[in-house]
Amino acid sequence: MLIPTIPTTDELLDKGFRRAKKAAGLVRTSKIPRYKKSKRIEETRVITAGQVIKDRIKLILDRVPDIESLPEFYQDYIDVAVGVDPMKQALGGLNWSMGIITQLEKDYASRIRRSPPEKAAQLRKQAFGRVSSVVNKIGDDLNFLDFAKQKLRNMPTVDFDATTVVIAGFPNVGKSTLLRKLTTAEPKVADYPFTTKGIQIGHLERKWKKIQIIDTPGLLDRPIKDMNNIELRAMVALEHLADVILFIFDASESCGYPLESQFNLLKEVEKVFKTPVICLFNKMDLTDNIKYLEQYINKVENPLMISASQGTGVSEIIERLEEFGER
Template identity: 40%
Template sequence: MIFENLPTTPRSEELIDKAFSRAARTGRAKSGHDAQTSMLQTASNILSDNLENVVTAWPDFDEVDPFYYELADALVDVDELRQSLSEVTWASRKTAEIRQEYEGKIRRNDLETARKFRKQAFARLADVVEEVEDDLLRIGAARDELKILPDIDPDEPAIVVAGYPNVGKSSFVNAVTRARHETATYPFTTKGIGVGHFERQHIRYQIVDTPGLLDRPPQERNDIEAQAVSALTHLADCVLFVLDASANCGYPIEAQLELLAAVEDQFDDVPVITVCNKSDVSRDVEADYYMSVTEDENLDTVLDAAVEAVGYEPELPFDG
């Protein structure tokens, strides 16, 4: 996942203490003008490099997959984050400029004046880093939010499972994946997204269960949840909508069909397959397929239909 390995973002005070303490040690190893120049170079390089590293650790949001872009924007406001990254880039360049400006002044003057210029340079370096303190805090907070986003590969074909709670979505996902699907709770869900995997003809498919997002009407979702659903529209290659005609799930079939219509509207660019689960209890609804997870009936048929709807063909290596 693109945000998982983002390093901890240092605070302004940490950077300044690190740079000046290292500079002091460097200065003690030399004397005269060399000591003053080395102190300036050490402090400036540490600040410039560390600030630059904060920025380069982040992916280019212009190249981030729309799925992850929308999830990130739902949580942290990508425009504000990019502005803060831009400010830190400015600070990195400014610290390097200050070093260049004062190196000549230190060399051209007597030692006492050189010390004054070095101290003046240190004060300006500190001012620059303190100026981006709020930006570093914003970047650090964004990193903490985004590193726990779901580990989903936008380049792998994905089947999204939708439907009201208790219709059998999670049971279906568990039954058709190699092992019990991986579940984690993310900031935009109440119960945690489940991600499972299975293979067909050496192609790995992701199957995504989305409690807290696609198990209730759009008007009941908050802004973050709504944007997370929007992100899923970029991810999904097919949607399986699970119905419970028996209404044992606690929701009348009319309400389930209304949610189906909303999902079809939201995912208008991908095939939506309707599946009536618990068909051993009731088949009293029109659906593309009928299955019973508890009776192990037609699960492979439904999964094969989803794979066919996805129609994924891996890119073959070019044979020149």
């Protein structure tokens, strides 16, 4: 999400007041009659300061997209990363400040026009004080939006027209190796809440169809019972995205997890994701106990036997993915 640079309250006020002083200088050198000039100068300062501050706030509001209009995946991502409600409250605070500043502009410009010339500067100072108070009240909102900007600046760019494949399995089963073998270019890394290395997104184009493949280190690689509520929400966000899951077993168990534990993880992933699952038994080149392995192969539907490091079985995976892309 491209949130613009968020100013501090001091930066916002400084810009408004500096521009107001500059605008007043132009009035000062104009040919307005002297008896009108002092009031016009102060009125100009009030209106210009308010307008400059509002324009800067409006830029933020215009650049931040309406959260409810975003795809569900992005809504969930924002909620997990920074919170949708705090985001809405911060934007609401900025919107409130624009209304108050507009009213202050009108009120004090009118009072300055009706006042004796000698009171114009005093009224302008009052106006600046009131505007400063309003801006300072949205200080927490500005700070939150700056925090959100940092958290969301590397949000994944997702192609919602492509068939989306999410890779799951315990650490060291060969997920990253398979991702590199399947995709046509080096996968891009994007931030994702509660992942150790961010998610990796690779792309594949076959038969005029686009397929994006996502690996999530640190998320779909451990039992659900070990996750807290926010981590679960981060995982559920992927459920809005996935068209199919590639679940990778390490047939050799060299990853450090026995096949029984790997099978239990598969069952947990299937509880969260209501999408089809393709099971892959990787590292078949390192496996010699076929009888032991067969009891797990027989527990899943239509598994594929592969060796990601050697590229064995990759073409069969792509063919299977193309079938999902045609549905």
